[in-house]
Amino acid sequence: MSPESLDDVRTRAHVEKAVFALRPDYRALVIAVAGLMPGPGDAASEAALRAAEGTAYGLVAGTPVEDVPQVASWREAYRAFGAKPQRTRNSLEALLRRAADGLPRVNRLTDCYNAVSVKHRIPIGGEDLSRYVGAPRLIRATGEESFDTVAQGATTVEHPEPGEVVWADDAGVTCRRWNWRQARRTALTEETTEALFILDALDPVTDDDLHAAGEELLVLLRGRGPQLAVARRLLRAADEPEAALPV
Structure with a gap:
């Protein structure tokens, strides 16, 4: 993918006004990357996961996961569009609940x-x-969008609930319930060389927190592709489209 194509992804990324009406504090940092070196987990991704497991253990040692402020904020957001967060957990909560027994090992990019x-x-x-x-x-x-997934071991197509917050492209839903479950069609694999990463934020996460996470992700990715092409953009309710950030 050319730098021009990455920039097109960045400039055309969009959050519907109805989503910002639901949560005006929502922000998304979108990072489009080409030139990745894919593959299975390696020593660096394993070290990152182990460090994250230690962080999670310290975070929830004396606090229920649902009371972690960042998790609680997403639970509120899920309830706002009719989801039941105790049944469909946001991706952060799901990972924190697994951390004590070990985070999943999927592939190099997903692990990072x-x-x-x-x-x-x-x-x-x-x-x-x-x-x-x-x-x-x-x-x-609307409820008519398609979402390809796996249910009971078989591939299937589902549809989101009307009003559900979803990420989508022209072919259908790529992630249901904001950040709950991703589609099979666009999943990262051990062959992926160009990817889109979406970092979601609600209060109390600040813009600085969001950018810090994005920078750390890019450091890990550059360890697997030093010649990366990168285009990124922060989407916020109050902003017009921003200029590209330095890479």
């Missing part, structure tokens, strides 16, 4: 962003840009 998610207490999603159709957008679903 999961480690950053736990360390910074920010939900992060990763998508294979080569499988993306059009631009990423966060919307409130």
Whole structure:
């Protein structure tokens, strides 16, 4: 993917006004990357996961996961569009609950962003840009959009609930319930060389916190592709489209 194509992903990324009406404090840092060196987990991704597991253990040692401020904020957001957070947990909460027994080991790229998610207490999603159709957008679903997933071991197509907050492209939903479950179609694999990472934030996470998480993710990714091409943008309710940040 050319730098121009990455920049097109950055400039066309969009959050629907109805989502900001639901949570005016919501922000998304979108990072489009090409030139990645994919593969299975390696020593660096394993070290990042182990450090994240230590962070999670200290965080929840004396505090129920649902009372961690960043988790509680996402639980409120889920309730606002009709989801039941005790049944469909946001990705940050799901990872924190698994950390005591060990975070999942999936592949090099997924392991890196999961480690950053736990360390910074920010939900992060990763998508294979080569499988993306059009631009990423966060919307409130009509209920007619398609979502390809696996249920009971078989591939299937589901549909979001009307009003559900979902990430989507021109081909369908890429992540349901804001940051709950990603589609099979755009999942990162051991062959992915270009990816879109979405870092979600609600208060009490600040813009500085969000950018710090993005920087750490890029450090890990550059260890697997020193010649990365990067385009990124912070989406906020109050802003017009921003200029590109330095990479």
